[in-house]
Amino acid sequence: MARTVVGSAVIVREKYYWPDAQLNFWTIIMLVTAGTVLGINAQFMTIQNQTRQGTPWIMPYGVTVGALTLLFILVELILIAQRRLLPGVMMLLSFILLVLFLTGAVGTGIQLFGRAAINNQCNRYVFNRREYGPTLETLAFLQQQNICQCWQAVFAFWIIGAVFFIWMMVIAGQVNQNQYE
Numbered sequence: 001m002a003r004t005v006v007g008s009a010v011i012v013r014e015k016y017y018w019p020d021a022q023l024n025f026w027t028i029i030m031l032v033t034a035g036t037v038l039g040i041n042a043q044f045m046t047i048q049n050q051t052r053q054g055t056p057w058i059m060p061y062g063v064t065v066g067a068l069t070l071l072f073i074l075v076e077l078i079l080i081a082q083r084r085l086l087p088g089v090m091m092l093l094s095f096i097l098l099v100l101f102l103t104g105a106v107g108t109g110i111q112l113f114g115r116a117a118i119n120n121q122c123n124r125y126v127f128n129r130r131e132y133g134p135t136l137e138t139l140a141f142l143q144q145q146n147i148c149q150c151w152q153a154v155f156a157f158w159i160i161g162a163v164f165f166i167w168m169m170v171i172a173g174q175v176n177q178n179q180y181e
Contacts, residue, residue, distance in 0.1 A: 016087055016175050023080075026168055030073055033161040037104070038066025040154040047147070058107040062154065065100045069161070072097060087176035091169050098165035105158035112155055122148035 041062030048055045072093055079085040112119050126148050131141035 016085070017178070018080075018085060018175055019171065022171055026164060026171070027073060027076065029164055030069060030161065033157050033164065034066045034069035034073065036066075036157045037062050037154060037161065038070070040150045040157075041066065043150065044147075056111060058104065058111060061107065062104055065097070065104055068100070069097055087172035090172040091176075094165045094168040094172065098162055098169070101158055101162040101165060105155065105162060108151070108155045108158055112151055118148070118151050122151070 041059045045055055045059045045063065048059065075093075076085065076090070079089070110116075122144075126141070126144045129141070131138040
């Protein structure tokens with residue numbers, strides 16, 4: 001514990017020891033997760049705009065949550081560089097983003113498996129057929145296949161993000177109790 005005397009006040013700063021390998025692994029996975037959620041939802045918004053269809057709420061929500069997650073990681077990296085990364089801050093922000101990621105997983109799951117049943121449409125009209133050759137139909141099929149796989153990927157990354165935010169809350173709790181000295 002470091003002590004600094006300022007006038008008659010004593011400031012006590014506790015040092016927290018973060019596990020480097022786990023923190024780096026978490027940061028890389030969350031960068032990938034946030035980028036994927038942001039990128040796929042931005043692509044979906046572009047497709048919806050180009051086809052002149054309404055944009056479901058989950059798409060701008062995904063872009064916003066992906067951007068907030070990237071901002072959170074940027075703040076984390078700045079705090080690491082200044083040696084001021086506090087476990088309480090990480091727990092609070094991880095909990096907030098966990099709730100946002102769970103909401104995204106539920107919203108995407110409803111679109112994918114619910115009433116619209118995008119997954120059923122993908123299985124029926126895309127995954128059960130093949131197109132070959134240098135034709136417009138082949139190009140359309142490949143784009144449809146890409147869209148279906150992007151829906152599945154973004155759903156998976158919502159879940160991965162939620163799991164990793166739970167993991168960060170566990171790590172931050174252990175750091176707060178000085179279990180990594």
